[in-house]
Amino acid sequence: MHGQLNNGLDVPDGRLALVLSAAKEIEPGSRAMLLLAEGLFRLDVVVAEDTLRTVLRNLSGGVIETETTLGTVTGESVLFGDAASHEPGRAGLGFTIATGADAVWVRAMIATLRFADRGTVQVAAQAILLQAPAA
Amino acid sequence: MTEANIVVSAAVGTDSAIEVIVDNGTDVPLQAGQDLDGAAESISLAASAAKSIRLPGAGSGVHRLHLQILPHPPEFPDVVTLLVTAGDGSITGQAFVTAIE
Numbered sequence: 001m002h003g004q005l006n007n008g009l010d011v012p013d014g015r016l017a018l019v020l021s022a023a024k025e026i027e028p029g030s031r032a033m034l035l036l037a038e039g040l041f042r043l044d045v046v047v048a049e050d051t052l053r054t055v056l057r058n059l060s061g062g063v064i065e066t067e068t069t070l071g072t073v074t075g076e077s078v079l080f081g082d083a084a085s086h087e088p089g090r091a092g093l094g095f096t097i098a099t100g101a102d103a104v105w106v107r108a109m110i111a112t113l114r115f116a117d118r119g120t121v122q123v124a125a126q127a128i129l130l131q132a133p134a135a
Numbered sequence: 136m137t138e139a140n141i142v143v144s145a146a147v148g149t150d151s152a153i154e155v156i157v158d159n160g161t162d163v164p165l166q167a168g169q170d171l172d173g174a175a176e177s178i179s180l181a182a183s184a185a186k187s188i189r190l191p192g193a194g195s196g197v198h199r200l201h202l203q204i205l206p207h208p209p210e211f212p213d214v215v216t217l218l219v220t221a222g223d224g225s226i227t228g229q230a231f232v233t234a235i236e
Binding site: 003005006007009010011012017019021022023025075076077078079080081082083086088107109111113115117118122124125126128 | 214219223227229
């Protein structure tokens with residue numbers, strides 16, 4: 001079971017918008033699908049030692065242009081409970097999917113917690129998908 | 136967690152169950168998606184009220200609560216994703232907060 005939650009968002013100018021979020025607890029070295037936007041993209045993650053690698057698969061038939069600025073984050077991530085003792089990490093990812101005259105902006109936040117006693121890493125993500133304004 | 140006042144707390148009950156309390160301090164009801172140990176449903180957080188979500192006993196493995204709280208602009212413009220993991224004697228929480236403007 002993937003456990004991803006998807007919901008539409010109302011934005012002031014009426015553009016289409018979605019939020020996707022999911023979390024996976026994986027063993028280091030293994031690859032897991034974290035987010036899936038049907039017909040647009042699939043985001044996989046691989047955790048290796050202290051590195052989080054993301055693999056973005058284009059499902060749109062169009063072009064994906066990733067942002068070159070490292071650490072793109074739009075929003076905040078918050079920790080509570082015992083989370084601070086699990087080596088929290090955080091990353092951001094931004095890209096645009098263009099198909100013909102249409103484009104979708106995607107901004108994702110990814111956060112990790114390491115559960116040493118279980119030998120696993122929890123990877124969580126939230127992505128906002130927003131239809132780009134008409135050109 | 137935000138200036139618009141959603142407060143999340145968690146406690147272990149006498150029966151070892153975890154109780155997560157999501158207090159919606161805004162003046163508007165908020166819609167949310169919930170996934171509790173793989174069981175997904177839509178829920179509503181009443182205005183100015185607290186909702187209790189009970190996770191199974193801590194002695195029965197690891198349990199996960201995933202909440203996706205949707206914005207209600209202008210009173211609450213944020214998308215909030217909340218993840219609570221309980222097990223092995225600890226409760227960990229992560230949240231993402233993004234303003235939709």
